[in-house]
Every structure is written in structure tokens, then in C-alpha cells.
Amino acid sequence: MPRPRCGRGIHSLRGRLTLANVVLLALGIVAATAVSVWGMRYYLLDQIDTELTQTRDSLGGSQLTLRQIDSLSVLSFFRERIEPERDREGSPDSLFAAVDARGEPVRVLGFEPTPAQRAFADTVGDPRPLIADPEPHDVTVGGASYRATATRLADGTYILMGTSTESLHRGVTKAVKFDLAIGTLLLLLLACVTMWSVRRRMRPLEDMVETSSAIAEGDLTRRVPSSRDPILEVEQLRLALNSMLHQVESAYRTRERSAAQLRRFVADASHELRTPLAAIRGYLQLYERGMLREPEERKRAWDRMMTESDRMGRLVDELLVLARLDQRPELRLRNVDVSRLVRDAAEDLRVQQPERPVSVEASGAVLVRADESGLRQVLGNLLANVRIHTPAQVPVRLGVTRAEDTVRLWVEDDGPGLSAEDASRVFDRFFRAGGGAGSGLGMAIVQGVVQSHGGEVSVRTAPGEGLAVTVRLPVRGLSGAEELSGRPGDRAAGEDAVPLPATPP
Numbered sequence: 120m121p122r123p124r125c126g127r128g129i130h131s132l133r134g135r136l137t138l139a140n141v142v143l144l145a146l147g148i149v150a151a152t153a154v155s156v157w158g159m160r161y162y163l164l165d166q167i168d169t170e171l172t173q174t175r176d177s178l179g180g181s182q183l184t185l186r187q188i189d190s191l192s193v194l195s196f197f198r199e200r201i202e203p204e205r206d207r208e209g210s211p212d213s214l215f216a217a218v219d220a221r222g223e224p225v226r227v228l229g230f231e232p233t234p235a236q237r238a239f240a241d242t243v244g245d246p247r248p249l250i251a252d253p254e255p256h257d258v259t260v261g262g263a264s265y266r267a268t269a270t271r272l273a274d275g276t277y278i279l280m281g282t283s284t285e286s287l288h289r290g291v292t293k294a295v296k297f298d299l300a301i302g303t304l305l306l307l308l309l310a311c312v313t314m315w316s317v318r319r320r321m322r323p324l325e326d327m328v329e330t331s332s333a334i335a336e337g338d339l340t341r342r343v344p345s346s347r348d349p350i351l352e353v354e355q356l357r358l359a360l361n362s363m364l365h366q367v368e369s370a371y372r373t374r375e376r377s378a379a380q381l382r383r384f385v386a387d388a389s390h391e392l393r394t395p396l397a398a399i400r401g402y403l404q405l406y407e408r409g410m411l412r413e414p415e416e417r418k419r420a421w422d423r424m425m426t427e428s429d430r431m432g433r434l435v436d437e438l439l440v441l442a443r444l445d446q447r448p449e450l451r452l453r454n455v456d457v458s459r460l461v462r463d464a465a466e467d468l469r470v471q472q473p474e475r476p477v478s479v480e481a482s483g484a485v486l487v488r489a490d491e492s493g494l495r496q497v498l499g500n501l502l503a504n505v506r507i508h509t510p511a512q513v514p515v516r517l518g519v520t521r522a523e524d525t526v527r528l529w530v531e532d533d534g535p536g537l538s539a540e541d542a543s544r545v546f547d548r549f550f551r552a553g554g555g556a557g558s559g560l561g562m563a564i565v566q567g568v569v570q571s572h573g574g575e576v577s578v579r580t581a582p583g584e585g586l587a588v589t590v591r592l593p594v595r596g597l598s599g600a601e602e603l604s605g606r607p608g609d610r611a612a613g614e615d616a617v618p619l620p621a622t623p624p
Contacts, residue, residue, distance in 0.1 A: 133321060137313040144309050148302035155298070156291055163287045167266050168255050171280055175270045178278060214239045214265060214281035218246060225276065235261065239279055243267060246277040257284075264288065322346060323353045327360060339368040392434065395427035434560075455491045456484045457519045457526055457592075464498040465517050472511050480518030487526045487592050493568040500561040501530040501588055509534030513585075524594045531587040537580045545578055565590075 216236035217225050224232035224240045232240070239260050243249065249256060249269035258267045258281065267281040323346045333341040342364060343357045402411075402420040411417045458481035465479045498517075505515050509532050516531045537545065546566045565588075569576045574592040 132324075133314060133317045136317050137310055140313045141306050141310050144306055145302070148298070148305065152295060152298040152302070156295055159294060160287065160291055163290070164266065164284070167282045167284065167287070171255050171266060171268045171282055172253070174280055175268050175278075178270050178272075211235055212283045212286075214260065214267075214279070214283075216240050216279040218243075218277045218279060220275055220277075222246065222277075239265075239267075239281060243269070243279055246271075246279060249279070250277070320350065320353075323349075323357060327357070330360075330364075334364065334367075339364075339371060392431060395431040395434075398427045399424045451490050451492075452488050453491060454486050455489045455494060457481075457487055457489075457494065457528060458483060458485045460491070460494055460498060461517050461519050461528065464495070464502055467499075468502050468506070468515065472506060474511050476512075476514040478514065478516045480516070480520075485519050485521050485526055487594055489572050489592060490568075493571070497565050497568050497590065498528075498530070500565050504561055504586075505530070505532050505534070521594070526592045526594060528590040528592070529587060531585060533585040536582050536584045536586055537578075538582055542578055542580050546576075 214235060216232065216239050218240050219225055222240060222244055224237050226232070239258075242258050242260050246269040249267060250271055252268075255266040255268040258265050260281070264284045265281040266284055267279065269277055269279050271277055323343070326346075327343050330341045330343045342361045345357065346353070349357075402424050405411050405420065406417070411420055461481040462479055465477050468475065469477055502515070505513075509515075513532055513534050517529070519526065519528045521527070546562050566576050569590050569592070572592055574590060576588065576590045579587040579589070
């Protein structure tokens with residue numbers, strides 16, 4: 120089976136589902152990482168800002184001057200904050216500087232301003248915006264990030280305070296790298312699990328493709344097997360596909376059978392028509408060559424040609440009846456008393472064969488909504504088979520009964536009967552048991568007419584046990600008054616025209 124051509128990109132369902140899951144998880148990891156990093160940074164910055172704000176408020180509310188700060192021994196805190204910074208390499212963790220009103224650094228505790236303090240003062244510049252803002256600001260001193268704030272002493276000196284945020288940024292960077300590493304592992308794991316799971320779940324679809332390919336190659340018996348762990352939607356698709364495949368197989372078998380029946384029908388029809396035509400042509404050639412000189416010979420040839428032409432005419436008429444049944448003509452439905460039709464058919468048989476014993480079981484009126492001419496033809500064909508295929512002394516029984524919504528009509532004889540093989544073909548067109556007389560279309564017409572009424576016909580026979588044909592017709596469309604009275608009522612007024620269902624060839 121050739122594969123469909125696709126352009127570039129992912130076209131398999133497995134690949135697309137895997138990609139969708141990976142993308143969704145990646146978006147989730149990115150969102151979770153962003154939220155966690157933002158929360159961690161906000162929390163750490165809040166701690167730094169709180170410490171700076173508390174120090175600023177304490178120093179600003181003391182109302183001390185820079186000279187008083189220098190003379191107080193309790194300010195060893197500032198000495199501890201300043202002196203270690205002189206020996207430390209790199210950026211200090213915290214900065215402390217005193218500036219005058221012009222923003223120039225001044226001596227604190229007898230120490231000259233350090234380079235870091237000068238750089239801090241130069242970066243801040245005018246300290247008044249820091250004092251006016253209750254929240255610390257971000258500043259960069261010597262390439263390092265700080266959170267800075269300021270306060271004003273009683274003598275007008277400004278104190279600048281800053282805390283490094285480099286450790287915070289390093290911690291955030293490490294957290295981001297860690298989250299990305301874990302996220303990448305999770306994405307790879309999810310991709311592998313998704314591919315395995317989708318392949319397992321998609322196995323029924325692969326079975327459907329394999330089954331469809333096998334059917335396309337001619338194996339109409341293939342069906343999609345059930346999976347061990349079925350999914351509701353896939354199982355529904357499997358059942359629907361198997362049902363469709365069953366219908367396709369049935370339709371194919373029916374078509375093959377119909378084609379075989381049609382070929383056999385055409386062959387039988389041509390054979391049946393060829394025989395009388397050959398006889399007529401032969402007698403005409405004898406007459407043309409002057410070989411029929413005696414009046415008796417010409418009369419015998421004429422009688423034979425008339426007999427063959429009548430036979431051919433009856434055959435053509437029966438073929439036309441079957442053709443009309445196949446073309447679904449309209450049935451003229453009316454309330455028909457089947458008992459009366461059975462009694463009329465029995466009287467006709469007694470007239471044609473007075474010596475044949477005929478018994479009838481048809482008491483009272485049995486109404487059915489049907490086409491009267493069609494039912495008469497059914498009875499006529501059944502009794503014609505009795506006349507042709509059984510001796511004149513063989514008894515015949517006809518009857519009709521009604522059970523619930525079905526009318527049962529039967530014709531039985533005590534003739535030679537049929538074998539099982541012949542009984543299976545009794546409704547085939549041009550079939551004649553034992554090569555007997557007749558056209559072989561009578562029983563096919565019976566089946567076609569009965570099926571057109573929505574009924575069914577069956578046979579029961581065995582060699583030496585006679586033949587019994589039973590016709591079952593549905594009761595439909597009768598009014599309650601007609602069913603109780605048993606009278607057909609106004610047939611002209613009650614006549615309906617309905618399309619005739621198609622009959623098999």
C-alpha cells in the first residue's frame with residue numbers, strides 16, 4: 120500500500136502528540152521557574168530593604184551630629200563596619216559613607232573615606248532623593264549591585280548606607296540553572312513516556328490500517344481485532360469499521376452471486392428461446408426447399424410451428440412478468456378474501472383434471488391487503504406445477520388460515536417429491552427438476568410476487584413424500600370493522616398503489 124506524500128514537518132499523530140505534551144510541559148516549567156525566582160528575589164530584597172530601613176530610621180531619629188558620633192564609644196558598630204572593608208578584596212557586602220551638603224565624602228571616626236566610599240558617594244550624587252523615598256534604590260558601585268538608602272543627621276551631614284545584592288543575584292542564577300536542568304530532564308522523560316504510551320494506544324489504529332490494506336488486496340474476511348486495554352472511542356471506531364467491513368463483504372458476495380445468477384439466467388433464457396426458434400426455422404427451410412409436398416406434411420409442420428411459437432410466447436410472457444417484478448412496478452392493494460381465491464383455484468383445477476382428488480380447507484373469509492391478480496397468479500403457478508409434475512390421480516390439498524398478523528396459504532400434493540439438491544434450487548429461474556416440462560419460471564414468479572407483498576414462501580419435500588409449498592403473507596391496512604365482519608368492503612374505494620420491492624434475479 121503506497122504511503123501518502125507529505126511535506127516537511129511532523130505529520131505523524133505520535134510525533135504531534137509528543138510535541139504538544141513537551142511544549143505544554145516546557146511552558147509550565149518556564150512559568151513555574153519565573154514565579155519561583157520572582158518570589159525568591161522579592162523575599163530576599165524585602166529582607167535587605169527592611170534591614171536598611173531600620174538602620175536609617177534608627178540613625179535619623181537619634182538627632183546626633185557627626186561630631187557626637189565620633190565621640191561616642193558606643194559607635195564601635197560603625198568601626199566594625201568600616202575597618203574590615205579596607206582589607207577585603209573585591210566588592211564589599213555593605214557600604215557606609217558620610218557626605219556633606221555638596222555630596223562630598225567626609226571623615227568618619229578619624230578615618231579618611233575609602234575608595235569604595237568615594238565611589239559610593241559619586242554614584243549616589245545628591246542624597247536627597249534617597250532620603251525622600253521611603254524605599255531603598257538600586258545602585259551600581261564598581262560594577263556591583265547594591266540597595267542604597269540615606270538619612271540626614273542633626274548637623275546636616277548625610278549618611279549613605281548600602282547592602283550588596285550580588286549574593287542574591289548569584290543565588291537566583293543558580294536556582295534558574297537548577298530549575299532548567301531539572302526541567303530539561305523532565306522534558307526528555309516526558310517525551311520518552313509519551314512516545315511509548317502513544318505507540319501503545321495507537322496500536323488499534325495500526326491494526327485498522329493493516330486490516331484495510333489486507334482487504335484492499337482481496338482478503339474480505341479480515342476484521343480489526345480487539346485490543347487488550349481498549350479505549351472507548353477507539354473501540355467504537357473498531358466496532359463501526361468491522362460492521363462496515365461486514366456490510367462490504369456481504370454486498371460483494373451478493374454482487375458475485377447476482378452476477379452468477381444473471382449469467383446463468385442469460386444462458387438458460389438463450390437456450391430456451393433457441394429451441395423453438397430452431398424448430399420453426401427448420402420447418403420453414405423445409406417448406407422453402409419444397410420438401411413438404413403432401414398436405415399432411417404441411418399441416419403437421421404448421422402445427423409444430425404453432426406449438427413452438429406458443430411455447431416461445433409463453434416463455435416471453437413469463438420473462439416479462441419477472442422483468443416487471445425486477446423493475447418494482449406498483450401493486451394495486453385492496454382487501455382480498457384469500458379463501459375465495461383458494462376455492463376458485465380448486466374449482467379451476469377440478470375442471471382441468473376431473474379425475475384428480477382435490478380437498479380445500481378454506482372456511483370463512485380470510486382478508487389480506489394485497490394485489491388480487493398477483494395472488495391469483497401465485498395459486499395458478501403452484502397448481503400448474505401440480506398438473507405438470509404429478510400424475511392425474513395424485514391428491515392435492517389447498518388451504519388457508521390466519522394466525523395473529525399472518526395469513527398462511529398452502530398447496531400440498533402426494534407426488535414423487537424432490538431431492539434436497541433440487542429443493543434448494545426450486546426457486547431458481549429456468550430450473551426444472553429432472554429436466555421436466557415447463558419453462559422453469561413458475562416458482563421464480565411465485566417467489567417474486569410473494570416477496571413483493573412482504574411475505575415469504577417455503578417448500579417442504581422429500582423423495583416419495585410429495586411437495587408442500589407454504590406462502591405466508593402479512594396482514595396490513597385492514598379496518599377493525601372489516602376484520603370483524605369478514606367482508607372485503609368497498610374494494611374500489613380501498614384500493615391503494617404502493618411501489619413493489621425489488622426481487623432477486
